[in-house]
Amino acid sequence: METVQLQEYDEWIADHLDELVTQYAGQVVAIHQGKVAIIGGSEIDVYREIGEVGLEPMPLVFRVPREEDFQSIL
Amino acid sequence: MPTIFRYKPFRRRLAPIITIGIKVEATWYPIEVYVDSGSVYTILHARIAEGIGFDYLTGERTYLQVGDGSFIPVYLHELQIQVGAERFTAKIGFSEKLGIAFNLLGREGIFDRFKICFLESRGVLTFESAELGSEQV
Numbered sequence: 001m002e003t004v005q006l007q008e009y010d011e012w013i014a015d016h017l018d019e020l021v022t023q024y025a026g027q028v029v030a031i032h033q034g035k036v037a038i039i040g041g042s043e044i045d046v047y048r049e050i051g052e053v054g055l056e057p058m059p060l061v062f063r064v065p066r067e068e069d070f071q072s073i074l
Numbered sequence: 075m076p077t078i079f080r081y082k083p084f085r086r087r088l089a090p091i092i093t094i095g096i097k098v099e100a101t102w103y104p105i106e107v108y109v110d111s112g113s114v115y116t117i118l119h120a121r122i123a124e125g126i127g128f129d130y131l132t133g134e135r136t137y138l139q140v141g142d143g144s145f146i147p148v149y150l151h152e153l154q155i156q157v158g159a160e161r162f163t164a165k166i167g168f169s170e171k172l173g174i175a176f177n178l179l180g181r182e183g184i185f186d187r188f189k190i191c192f193l194e195s196r197g198v199l200t201f202e203s204a205e206l207g208s209e210q211v
Contacts, residue, residue, distance in 0.1 A: 001095040001102035003159040003211055009104050010093035014080040021084060043125030060093065060104040061125065069175035070084050 002057070008034075009060040025066040030059035076202040077158025081194065090192060090199055094179065095156035096166065098128045102156070105177060109190070109199060113180030114138065116155070117148055120170035122177070130168035138167075146171035155183075157201055161209040162187065 012031055013020075020029065020036075028046045030038035032055050040046040046061050081088035090109040095102045096118070103126060105118065115138070123130035133149035140146055148167035155164045164183030172178075191200040 001097075001104065001156055003156075006093050006095055006104055006156065006158070010079055013091070013093065013106065014082050017082050017084050043119075043121045047125040047127075058101065058103055060106070061122075062106050063119070063121075063175070065175040067085070070087060070089060 005057055013060070013062070020062075020064045021067060024064040026064065028061060028063045030055070030061050032059035075159075076200045077160075079199045079201070081197045081199065083197070088194055088197060091176065092157075092179070092199065095161075097154035097156075098123075098126055101126070107179040108174075108176035109192075110178045110180055111185065111190075113178040115148065115150065115165055115167045115180045115182050116178060116184065117167040117169055117172055117180065118177045119172055120149075120168045123168045128168075133168065136167075138169075140173060142173075146173070156211070157184070157188070159210050160187075160203060161211055 009031060012034060024039060028040045028043055029036045030046050030050055037059060038046050038049050043061060050059055079092040082091040091106055092109060093104055094107055096105050120130055130149045133151040136148050136150060137145040138148050146169055148169045150165050150167045152163050153166045154161060187204055189202040189204060
């Protein structure tokens with residue numbers, strides 16, 4: 001995978017994690033070209049839709065943590 | 075050249091979460107992982123494997139002890155991984171019993187390959203290669 005693509009996803013999550021948790025906590029999102037492209041209830045649903053739509057490069061599929069998830073990890 | 079990742083800020087707290095690549099069959103998948111020196115292995119939620127159609131149950135089964143003293147099954151596979159510009163093979167586990175929300179980037183095959191600096195005061199994690207024969211991309 002292109003290094004710059006990984007960096008872009010990493011930067012995007014750093015810039016948008018707060019709003020993702022506010023809007024999509026507990027859901028699975030696919031990040032593609034700087035925006036939330038797909039929202040679903042499971043990884044199976046989201047990866048299936050990625051395949052159907054044919055998104056390239058491979059989106060970042062991310063199950064958005066809930067607020068309490070950040071507090072409970074040791 | 076070290077790879078620098080930003081901590082991920084959430085409600086003014088910082089989480090050492092980074093984006094890496096995992097290659098399954100012919101496809102690279104970007105994945106978010108929590109950098110965790112307390113975990114022996116890199117462990118991903120089994121639902122990711124299910125999502126991409128990877129039969130994780132064919133891996134080497136082992137049991138790892140977690141915080142409450144119980145043991146969870148983990149299925150280990152040798153997979154290609156990419157951290158920054160470096161690609162190499164590492165043991166990646168999948169578990170349906172991972173009791174936290176995050177995937178974990180653990181020590182095996184990772185912490186012996188990089189000098190990892192957690193510099194929370196500056197909000198960055200630095201991965202510096204120990205040059206153990208990885209592929210640069």
